[in-house]
Amino acid sequence: MNELETILKEAVAQAYEKAFHAVIATDDIVIEIPKDQSHGDYACNIAMKSAKALHQNPRVIAQQLVEALDCPQIAHCEIAGPGFMNFTMNKDTMRNVIDVVLAAGDDYGKNDSGAHRKVNVEYVSANPTGDLHLGHARGAAWGDSVSRIMQASGYDVCREYYVNDAGNQIHTLALSLMARYLQEFGIEKELPEDGYYGKDVINIAKAIKEQYGDAYVKQDEMIAYAFFREQGIQLELDKLRRDLDLFRVHFDVWSSELSLHESGKVEAVLEKLHDLGHTYEQDGALWFRSSAFGDDKDRVLRKSDGSYTYLVPDIAYHITKFERGFDLLVNLWGADHHGYIPRMKAALQAMGKNPDQLEVDIIQMVRLVDNGEEVKMSKRTGNAVTLRELCEEVGVDAVRYFFVQRALDTHLDFDLTLARKQSNDNPVYYAQYAHARICSILRQVTDVKSCPSYELLEDAKEIQLLKYINEFPGVVQDAAKLRSPNKVCNYIQKLAAYFHSFYNACKVIDPTNEELSAQRLALLKATKITLKNALALIGVEATEKM
Numbered sequence: 001m002n003e004l005e006t007i008l009k010e011a012v013a014q015a016y017e018k019a020f021h022a023v024i025a026t027d028d029i030v031i032e033i034p035k036d037q038s039h040g041d042y043a044c045n046i047a048m049k050s051a052k053a054l055h056q057n058p059r060v061i062a063q064q065l066v067e068a069l070d071c072p073q074i075a076h077c078e079i080a081g082p083g084f085m086n087f088t089m090n091k092d093t094m095r096n097v098i099d100v101v102l103a104a105g106d107d108y109g110k111n112d113s114g115a116h117r118k119v120n121v122e123y124v125s126a127n128p129t130g131d132l133h134l135g136h137a138r139g140a141a142w143g144d145s146v147s148r149i150m151q152a153s154g155y156d157v158c159r160e161y162y163v164n165d166a167g168n169q170i171h172t173l174a175l176s177l178m179a180r181y182l183q184e185f186g187i188e189k190e191l192p193e194d195g196y197y198g199k200d201v202i203n204i205a206k207a208i209k210e211q212y213g214d215a216y217v218k219q220d221e222m223i224a225y226a227f228f229r230e231q232g233i234q235l236e237l238d239k240l241r242r243d244l245d246l247f248r249v250h251f252d253v254w255s256s257e258l259s260l261h262e263s264g265k266v267e268a269v270l271e272k273l274h275d276l277g278h279t280y281e282q283d284g285a286l287w288f289r290s291s292a293f294g295d296d297k298d299r300v301l302r303k304s305d306g307s308y309t310y311l312v313p314d315i316a317y318h319i320t321k322f323e324r325g326f327d328l329l330v331n332l333w334g335a336d337h338h339g340y341i342p343r344m345k346a347a348l349q350a351m352g353k354n355p356d357q358l359e360v361d362i363i364q365m366v367r368l369v370d371n372g373e374e375v376k377m378s379k380r381t382g383n384a385v386t387l388r389e390l391c392e393e394v395g396v397d398a399v400r401y402f403f404v405q406r407a408l409d410t411h412l413d414f415d416l417t418l419a420r421k422q423s424n425d426n427p428v429y430y431a432q433y434a435h436a437r438i439c440s441i442l443r444q445v446t447d448v449k450s451c452p453s454y455e456l457l458e459d460a461k462e463i464q465l466l467k468y469i470n471e472f473p474g475v476v477q478d479a480a481k482l483r484s485p486n487k488v489c490n491y492i493q494k495l496a497a498y499f500h501s502f503y504n505a506c507k508v509i510d511p512t513n514e515e516l517s518a519q520r521l522a523l524l525k526a527t528k529i530t531l532k533n534a535l536a537l538i539g540v541e542a543t544e545k546m
Contacts, residue, residue: 002471004093004094012044020054042089044087047084092455094467110152117156117328119158120329124139128232129232131387132244141247160251161253166257170229180205181209185214201232237254265319273288285300285303288346290343311343333363361408367411369416387399393420408484429546437503439545442525449514454523457519475487495530
């Protein structure tokens with residue numbers, strides 16, 4: 001919530017109490033910017049919302065509220081339509097946002113709405129068996145942006161990557177790598193069924209050959225297997241880290257599934273569920289009575305061959321998050337995991353945890369489109385397009401921006417043709433161009449007068465820009481609460497549009513009026529800070545030259 005919204009909400013709440021001898025929470029009062037600026041700077045519909053409770057006509061309620069208002073920051077309030085209250089603010093109140101932004105600098109937009117609540121955000125968590133692709137890229141951009149926005153809103157955020165290093169896929173990776181290594185020495189060795197045929201496994205085998213020579217050609221098979229398993233995981237993870245680093249995505253914690261097994265935490269889950277009476281044996285398998293906790297059916301924990309299902313280590317992993325003291329667990333999962341949510345929540349409840357502390361955001365599918373046609377394969381490798389290739393094709397900024405500008409629960413067409421465009425049709429170019437344009441203007445000025453006030457900023461375009469700059473902290477708070485980086489993208493586009501509109505209407509540097517020039521330059525500095533801070537929240541650079 002921004003300062004002006006706070007002022008208006010408190011003023012309306014005080015007027016409500018004075019007029020009707022009743023208390024209303026400020027959270028129940030909605031303040032909005034009217035689409036038509038002739039309707040004032042802000043609008044409130046509280047009179048209509050209160051009609052049923054007060055048993056009065058909304059316009060009558062609004063009239064009583066207007067008469068009870070006592071707020072020096074409000075210049076005028078009129079009643080419109082069925083009972084809207086339209087506020088016109090004192091211009092000095094609007095202009096003061098410039099000093100607020102200039103004083104805060106890089107901290108402008110930050111707020112304490114998160115109240116230092118400890119949040120674990122787990123995302124990407126791709127198996128270390130290949131390259132990161134489009135779905136991973138969307139999750140990486142979204143998860144990192146959510147983390148940035150929540151941190152800016154006062155949450156204590158931990159970014160986490162869960163490494164699946166203890167399943168059949170890792171076993172297959174080790175066997176595939178062993179086969180490729182032996183092939184490097186001309187030894188015929190078939191890859192396992194469902195083996196990894198990608199070029200990355202071949203490259204890892206070559207790297208091992210260069211470093212270790214033929215040391216593992218005649219080595220004991222079990223020793224060799226353990227070596228290639230460890231090397232495969234480590235080298236694949238190193239590659240994932242390099243790609244994520246390129247994408248400006250960094251994690252605070254890398255958790256290992258294998259370590260859960262080795263520490264006995266996985267076995268401890270089965271023991272506790274058994275002791276609590278939540279398991280039973282059937283058809284040689286061990287089952288979890290998940291249907292007793294809201295799941296649509298019971299789930300297998302240990303198969304008849306003695307191996308665990310994925311659910312068991314996943315339960316152990318989530319229990320460790322609770323043990324680390326997080327108030328909220330946020331997971332970003334692919335659309336194919338939607339049905340996994342109720343069984344995980346059921347398991348947490350069975351283990352004595354609050355399932356409402358786990359919230360899962362589902363990542364919908366991504367389709368790559370170029371010139372109106374779907375792109376399924378990389379022209380370079382003939383395989384699926386990777387995160388690195390996409391970044392090299394259109395740039396990190398465009399990839400990050402495009403992946404967070406649409407809500408996560410909607411299917412996304414990534415338009416390569418648009419992402420390449422150096423024009424205002426490209427939203428990230430449009431936003432960066434606005435910032436670069438401001439920087440260009442500011443570079444033209446070497447000596448700017450200080451501004452004790454901003455009373456000369458009276459043009460409608462100036463007030464519109466000021467008003468929208470003032471909205472930024474509220475947008476950040478809202479985006480954090482809803483975990484919706486796309487709201488920040490929407491803000492960026494509108495702020496850039498308001499800036500361009502102001503610039504086209506108002507002469508910023510006027511040698512004949514130095515005082516007005518100084519005030520407009522201060523407005524530009526505030527705009528630049530706000531735009532840069534907004535772009536930083538989604539991991540996009542605020543370029544100074546284009």
